[in-house]
Amino acid sequence: MARLTWRAATVAEARWETASARTLVLDVPGWPGHLAGQHVDVRLTAPDGYQAQRSYSIASSWREGGRVELTVQRVEDGEVSSYLADVLETSQQVELRGPVGGWFVWRPASTAPVLLVAGGSGVVPLMAMIRARGDVRGRQPFRLIYSVRTPEDVLYADELRRHVRDDPGLDVHFVYTRKAPEGWREPPGRIGVATLNSHGWPPDFAPDVYVCGPTAFVETAADILVALGHDSRKIRTERFGGTA
Amino acid sequence: MSSEVDGNALGGDLAEIFAVDLTGAAVTCGGCKTVSAVAALLVWGPAPGLVARCPECEDVVLRLVRAPGQAWLDLRGAVSVRIPLPAPE
Numbered sequence: 001m002a003r004l005t006w007r008a009a010t011v012a013e014a015r016w017e018t019a020s021a022r023t024l025v026l027d028v029p030g031w032p033g034h035l036a037g038q039h040v041d042v043r044l045t046a047p048d049g050y051q052a053q054r055s056y057s058i059a060s061s062w063r064e065g066g067r068v069e070l071t072v073q074r075v076e077d078g079e080v081s082s083y084l085a086d087v088l089e090t091s092q093q094v095e096l097r098g099p100v101g102g103w104f105v106w107r108p109a110s111t112a113p114v115l116l117v118a119g120g121s122g123v124v125p126l127m128a129m130i131r132a133r134g135d136v137r138g139r140q141p142f143r144l145i146y147s148v149r150t151p152e153d154v155l156y157a158d159e160l161r162r163h164v165r166d167d168p169g170l171d172v173h174f175v176y177t178r179k180a181p182e183g184w185r186e187p188p189g190r191i192g193v194a195t196l197n198s199h200g201w202p203p204d205f206a207p208d209v210y211v212c213g214p215t216a217f218v219e220t221a222a223d224i225l226v227a228l229g230h231d232s233r234k235i236r237t238e239r240f241g242g243t244a
Numbered sequence: 245m246s247s248e249v250d251g252n253a254l255g256g257d258l259a260e261i262f263a264v265d266l267t268g269a270a271v272t273c274g275g276c277k278t279v280s281a282v283a284a285l286l287v288w289g290p291a292p293g294l295v296a297r298c299p300e301c302e303d304v305v306l307r308l309v310r311a312p313g314q315a316w317l318d319l320r321g322a323v324s325v326r327i328p329l330p331a332p333e
Contacts, residue, residue, distance in 0.1 A: 003260050003263070004256065004259040004260050052290075097260075100256040102255075102267060104267070239250040239252075
């Protein structure tokens with residue numbers, strides 16, 4: 001089996017998802033395909049040889065002959081994220097190593113119910129799972145609880161609506177932490193016991209749980225899920241890297 | 245103290261060394277004996293020098309340093325690493 005190495009990826013398209021997050025659609029010749037939840041390492045090299053490397057979750061599900069999509073949330077003072085979000089243009093190249101990871105992944109052959117818990121741009125690998133399930137017309141019960149600052153910060157908002165409409169057995173619950181839409185039923189606030197209890201699956205269903213977001217979010221959500229009775233071995237977490 | 249990333253971010257560097265994915269391997273902390281997935285370790289960077297700590301007691305479990313043409317993997321903080329292998333055909 002060949003060890004993983006770096007390969008050149010060319011930006012085929014780029015699109016803004018929100019005012020501060022951009023999706024890069026990459027052409028990667030020889031890409032072997034990937035599983036939902038896997039990530040890639042991106043390496044940038046400056047003209048003077050200085051290199052910076054970050055991990056990014058893959059946003060797209062894989063279909064034969066497809067492309068690799070990364071959604072990059074710009075972080076203030078983030079030397080890599082601001083370059084990928086704002087500077088990199090179509091037809092330019094970056095170095096890519098991947099796909100990486102076999103733990104924080106969802107496989108379409110799995111039949112267990114799934115609970116996805118996203119904090120901010122932690123939704124990216126979970127979106128790959130929703131897309132992969134949609135591709136195969138999966139019937140696994142799927143729930144996404146998505147914590148986000150404001151409605152304007154929601155990534156993939158239109159596509160999520162389409163998936164909820166077209167993919168039976170998928171639902172999405174939003175938690176707004178700073179500003180909720182007009183008439184929203186709960187005031188803005190952080191994710192808590194009540195939300196995970198009401199909108200997650202009961203522990204008796206033994207769902208596979210995937211939690212992704214900033215460290216504090218991941219720890220809070222995972223602690224609550226364990227306290228509610230979920231088996232900690234079924235809770236997979238990813239504190240997102242590649243933010244700076 | 246909190247780290248920005250976890251052991252999922254070690255996957256790429258480890259995949260240059262090992263033939264199987266190591267993020268799903270179960271590592272036993274030498275300090276508190278807690279068993280965690282490598283993916284769940286708390287990782288401090290930046291690359292090329294990465295330090296992974298136990299999510300329970302924060303003892304150093306693994307260090308990985310990349311240098312041109314070589315990688316240093318220090319596992320003295322781990323009692324064992326149980327690596328899942330693909331089932332035989």
